[in-house]
Amino acid sequence: DAKTTQPTSMDCAEGRAANLPCNHSTISGNEYVYWYRQIHSQGPQYIIHGLKNNETNEMASLIITEDRKSSTLILPHATLRDTAVYYCIVRAPGNQFYFGTGTSLTVIP
């Protein structure tokens, strides 16, 4: 599976959009981009995933560049409860998830 690169940490003001970037320049054609988050050392929680089209659900939006070498997770209106570590994972169907160190997002009141 392709490797991902994420910033170590980010801050975001409460109520503003949080944009979390992820680079995956070696992604293959059949590999999906997944996002999970981990709050206070709880078990990771699934957020969203996509292949090449932009995706949106009740939690977030996922924007994948046309060349698929990078993506951005968008939390449209960040709240204090969104403070967490966010993991960007690239995975081919049937393969395992490999979690890196992720981005530690702090939402500031």
Place this chain on the structure above:
Amino acid sequence: NAGVTQTPKFQVLKTGQSMTLQCAQDMNHNSMYWYRQDPGMGLRLIYYSASEGTTDKGEVPNGYNVSRLNKREFSLRLESAAPSQTSVYFCASSEWGRGSYNEQFFGPGTRLTVL
């Protein structure tokens, strides 16, 4: 519907002791996983079970054994605990084979300290 449950929540062992971490899921998932997470690091896969009756090694299997007891339960055993196995252990499950979509559901974790 409890999702994924793990027992115990906390455990302290002495070096050389053995113990089994229990995991159960009630979502009728085929696949189950054991991860460990060391302080300040991401999760690393120890073992997984793609379906009942099968188990395979993950990224860091040394020092561990697993048993897929039935479709619901997947246990992780430390035969002779070492301080290097101090970590938080997470169990997860997923419905394998549903196309490419394979969301994993995680338990709350077991915090293990080996002295």
